[in-house]
Amino acid sequence: MTTPERDTWAPWRDKCSSCGRPIVWAVTTRGASMPVDPTPSERGNVLIADRGRELIAGVLNAPQAAGARAQGRALHTAHFAVCPDADRHRRRRR
Numbered sequence: 001m002t003t004p005e006r007d008t009w010a011p012w013r014d015k016c017s018s019c020g021r022p023i024v025w026a027v028t029t030r031g032a033s034m035p036v037d038p039t040p041s042e043r044g045n046v047l048i049a050d051r052g053r054e055l056i057a058g059v060l061n062a063p064q065a066a067g068a069r070a071q072g073r074a075l076h077t078a079h080f081a082v083c084p085d086a087d088r089h090r091r092r093r094r
Helices: 006-012 062-070
Strands: 012-014 023-029 033-036 046-048 055-058
Touching: 006 012, 006 023, 023 046, 033 046, 033 055
Parallel strands: 023 055
Antiparallel strands: 012 023, 023 033, 046 055
């Protein structure tokens, strides 16, 4: 997997329906859709990879994120972590 160039993300670009900020849609390694802020963040822990027909979001733990940063990899933030209206979109646990 390779890190996609930001200008190739057009098929996955969208806006948050609550706050209106730009997002990209990625799929987690477990198959769930995940809104991600498209701008890399120093505090991010999401590594985005391109599998051709979809963006894959790998959520990294702290040591993994530190290693990715040391390698110069761009990390992103899950939009749920920064959206002021994130609670509107969370599913209730049963």
